[in-house]
Amino acid sequence: MTTAKAQQLTIAAAQIAPVWxxxxxxxxxxxxWIARAADRxxxxxxxxxxxxxxxxxxxxxxxxARFNSPMQKALHAHYLDQAVDIDAGHLDTVCAVAxxxxxAVVLGTIEKPRDRGGHSxxxxxxxxxxxxxxxxxxxxxxxTYEERLSWAxxxxxxxxxxxxxxxxxxxxxxxxxxxxxxxxAMYAQGENLHVASWxxxxxxxxxxxxxxxxxxxxxxxxxxxxxxxxxxxxxxxxAAKIRRAVPAVMGNGGSCIAGxxxxxxxxxxxxxxxxxxxxxxxxxxxxxxQAFDASGHYGRPDVTQLTVDRRRQRTLRTVD
Numbered sequence: 001m002t003t004a005k006a007q008q009l010t011i012a013a014a015q016i017a018p019v020w021x022x023x024x025x026x027x028x029x030x031x032x033w034i035a036r037a038a039d040r041x042x043x044x045x046x047x048x049x050x051x052x053x054x055x056x057x058x059x060x061x062x063x064x065a066r067f068n069s070p071m072q073k074a075l076h077a078h079y080l081d082q083a084v085d086i087d088a089g090h091l092d093t094v095c096a097v098a099x100x101x102x103x104a105v106v107l108g109t110i111e112k113p114r115d116r117g118g119h120s121x122x123x124x125x126x127x128x129x130x131x132x133x134x135x136x137x138x139x140x141x142x143x144t145y146e147e148r149l150s151w152a153x154x155x156x157x158x159x160x161x162x163x164x165x166x167x168x169x170x171x172x173x174x175x176x177x178x179x180x181x182x183x184x185a186m187y188a189q190g191e192n193l194h195v196a197s198w199x200x201x202x203x204x205x206x207x208x209x210x211x212x213x214x215x216x217x218x219x220x221x222x223x224x225x226x227x228x229x230x231x232x233x234x235x236x237x238x239a240a241k242i243r244r245a246v247p248a249v250m251g252n253g254g255s256c257i258a259g260x261x262x263x264x265x266x267x268x269x270x271x272x273x274x275x276x277x278x279x280x281x282x283x284x285x286x287x288x289x290q291a292f293d294a295s296g297h298y299g300r301p302d303v304t305q306l307t308v309d310r311r312r313q314r315t316l317r318t319v320d
Contacts, residue, residue: 007283009165011193012037012045013223013255013276015200015269017231018054023082023090026052030107031097033275038101040277043130044164046106046195048225048251049174050123053082053110055199057227059146061245062238074237076150083112083121086134091126099132104164106171106195106223110151111137115314120152125171125197127162136160140173141182157312161189166282167219171195177208183216185308188295192218192260192285200225200251202268214262217288219280222258226273227251260288 014033019025030047037045049055058064058075066072084090091107098105104127111124123140138158143151159182161170170186170193177183177196186194194216198204205222213220227250232239254268255276265278292298 007166008279008281009044009167010040010042010277010279011221012040012042013221014045014047015224015226015253015255015274015276016047017226017228017273018051020054020227020231020233021078021082021236022233023053023084026054027093031093034094034097034103034105035101036275037277038103040275042103042277044104044106044169046197046221046223047108048223049108049197049199050110051108051225052084055225055227056147056150057246057250058242059149062242064146064149071238071241078237079110079150080112080119080121084109085112085114085118086137087114091134095128095132095134098128098130102130104128104130104169106197108173108197111139115312116152117315121150122154123147123151123173125158125173127171129162135162138171141176141179144175155313156308156310159185159308159310161186161191164193167193169193169195171197173197174199174204177212181306183212184294184306187216188306191216192282194218194220196220196222198222198224198254200227200253202252202254202270205254205256205268209256210258210262210264213258213260216294217260217292218285219260220258222254222256224254225251226253260285
């Protein structure tokens with residue numbers, strides 16, 4: 001018989017502000033908050049979308065769609081310079097902390113992958129397991145609205161789940177959590193702990209978190225960031241112009257946790273950096289699946305099926 005303790009997992013959302021567009025300083029902060037979560041007994045900690053090195057807040061507020069703009073070019077060049085190259089070892093310190101503290105990490109990054117040439121930005125969720133291994137990198141399927149001026153569309157390679165104790169963990173970026181087929185792909189892989197990563201704002205997390213939990217009969221951990229005008233360092237190109245253009249608060253957080261019945265365990269936390277921690281129990285998943293299981297007894301694969309192409313998209317395939 002499985003013990004009650006084996007059914008439990010302590011999880012956390014680290015709702016923090018980046019050291020905006022500064023990869024190394026933001027990663028150092030991430031490592032500090034991973035350690036804090038481990039000190040609280042967490043087996044998993046999640047961070048907001050694009051946290052390292054930061055969400056491109058300038059686009060919306062500085063005429064980001066203006067073609068051939070020297071300002072926009074300078075900002076994009078800086079963004080790529082500070083983006084994450086996993087092959088270059090940029091996440092090695094995070095992996096080392098995860099391994100040392102035996103904690104899984106879901107980290108929102110801006111990735112500049114070498115398999116796509118290294119000069120385009122992808123909004124990527126990185127899952128690092130408790131052994132410190134990068135187990136998957138999910139590139140956001142479709143950037144939203146002005147994000148398309150900065151980020152490239154991803155692929156299905158990272159639509160994967162991971163075993164963590166009694167749980168099966170999956171994760172999606174921002175509005176992917178509104179995409180029915182993306183959610184269905186995770187459900188079909190046995191997901192029962194869903195991480196929804198957001199750039200920061202409770203108007204995103206307040207409704208979809210509870211809905212996704214009720215639909216999936218899973219726990220949903222929504223991890224958001226904080227971003228204020230005061231978080232824009234002088235090292236960012238055109239920092240003064242950006243400060244004049246943006247509101248005092250761009251991202252107010254909204255990290256939260258919902259249970260498999262769709263009810264709040266922790267309602268959205270707003271306006272502050274915080275470590276949102278709770279211990280969850282897999283028994284509740286099994287209880288709620290009695291009535292509804294989207295990919296199990298309530299599914300009809302003889303009528304509707306979903307095909308997911310998990311091949312990593314590449315421009316070049318060489319034959320030597």
